[in-house]
Amino acid sequence: MQLHVGILLAGMLVAALTALFYVHLAYRKVMRAMHEGILRAQEGTLRPVSVSRFPDRFLRHLVADHNLLMSSLSSTFAEMEECQYQVICERNRNEAILRSLPGALVCVDGELRINLSNHEAEELFGLSHDILHGQNLFDLFALDESSREILRDAFLYERPIVNKEILLHVGGEARYFALNLSFFRSDNLNETGAVVSILDISEYKHLQEHIYTMEKLAAMGQLAAGVAHELNTPLGNIIGYAQLIDDARVGTDQVERYTQIISHEARRCARIVEDLLNYARRDHCQMEICELNTVVKDVVDTIIFCQGKRYEVDVSFDPGPELPVKASPGQLDIVLVNLLLNAIQATAGGQNPRVVVSVRTQGGHQAAVVVEDNGPGVAPELCRRIFDPFFTTKEVGKGTGLGLAISQSIVTKLGGSIQCDSAFQGGARFVLTLPHAQSRESMNHGG
Incomplete structure (x- = not known):
């Protein structure tokens, strides 16, 4: 067991x-x-x-x-x-x-130091990628004091900049650039960065100057035709009275009176030619503060002698209060001559044709030039299209369709606008607006 x-x-x-x-x-x-x-x-x-x-x-x-x-x-x-x-x-x-962008682009941090760039920026400033990064933006941009102040205010108030023209010296050559600035927030919301892009517009500026010159020459050609027509009368008087004196068939008193008439008619010719020369000599490149009434009156006087009498159109000017604007007289000449010639040609041949030009304030911060005529007017559906390049309502061969387009471009560059008043009855009304010189200065200085 x-x-x-x-x-x-x-x-x-x-x-x-x-x-x-x-x-x-x-x-x-x-x-x-x-x-x-x-x-x-x-x-x-x-x-x-x-x-x-x-x-x-x-x-x-x-x-x-x-x-x-x-x-x-x-x-x-x-x-x-x-x-x-x-x-x-x-x-x-x-x-x-970044590589495909036609202009230079850099990103900066809150201390305005570059932390990103593309190849165009490195080529523009002649610095390698490693050296360019860490550079201060203001040290890199050799700007004039006015542009530096605008850039400083933009960063101070986080105010974007759109197509601000600046002048930089690159390789010993002065070139124009369009500056754009926009801001963004990083992951840390207390830190702000910015993207700065600059595009070389030197060739565009040269082309623009060329177009302005060609447009002014075209306007001068039309004015010259009016000058030739206007000179016929005083020159005919001079020739006629000179022949009477030469025939020796008049007495001493009549000779003295005829001589005074010849002198008066000669001064009249000189004044007509001088008006045209003054218009031609205006420098459209130089930006300055000009008094709007003075510029408009000079153009109206030139038009009256050159084109108004030729087409037998009554052109009058109603001045307004003193209005300084920041613009070059030459650029305003191109715009005003285009508006006035269009108005005169539209009313010519009509009943009691007239064109009225007036200057006034608008909205407290703008100056306005109003050009009214009693012609056939502009159809409401065409009011926007007439500013398109090559669009014209004139007969073939009598208009290029560039006058109003170039005028709009000039005025837009000056911070203003041109509008066709589609509600105006009894003709056409164009309103040219420009900012007061004081308001442009205050905007540029953040005031």
Whole structure:
């Protein structure tokens, strides 16, 4: 009996030891698989551990948690790679955009130091990428005091700048640039950055000056035709009275009277020619403060002698209060002559043709020149189109369609506008508006 019990106990002990040994081997196998999985994960390979089914709950949970971790890490890394790929693509796209920009572009931080630039900026300033970064914007831009003040106010009040013309000396040559400035907030909302772009417009400026000159020459051609017509009368009088004196058929008193008439008619010719020369000599490039009434009166007087009498159109001027504007008389001449010639040609041949030019204030901060005529007027649907280049309502060969387009461009550059009053009855009315010189100065100085 005791022998059987001993054999049974021995068998149970062997079975227990066998089971314990089996469990130990299983644990070692699972732990070895997990260890190898962790080593693979360190090398970048995230794979779940594959082991045969084991009844131990703790071991099952451990393997399941390990595989879940590997799966989560694999998904996270895949998303990170996708994000990294998108960031690289976006960076390459932005760099391609920067490289393709026709002008120089720099970004500055809150301390006005450059932290981003494109190739055009490096070429413009003659500095490498590494040297350009960290430069102060104001040290880089050698601006005149007026432009520096505008730029300082823009950064002080975070005021954008759009197409501000500046003059920079590049390679010893003075060139014109269009400056644009815009602001943005960084991730830290307390920090502000700015993007500064400058585009070389020197060729455009030269072309613009050329167009202005051509337009002025065209206007002078029309005025010259009026001058020739206007000179015919006094020259005819001079020739006639000179012939009477030459025939010696008049007395001394008549000779003296005829001589006075000849002198008067000669001065009249000189005045007509002088008006045309004064118009031609105006420098349209020089910006200055000019009194609007004076400029308008000079142009109206020239038009009266050159074109008004030729077409038998009554041209009158109604001056307003003293209104200084920041503009060059030559540029205003081109605009005013275009408006007046259009008005005269539109009314010529009509009944009691007349053109009225007046100067007045408008809106407290603007000066206005109003040109009214009693011609056929402008159809409301054409009021906007007449400022388009090459659009004209005149007969073929009598208009280029550029006069009003160039005039609008000039006035817009001066900060004003030209509008056709579509509601005006009994003819056409054009309103030219310009900012007062004081208001332009206060705007430029942030006042």
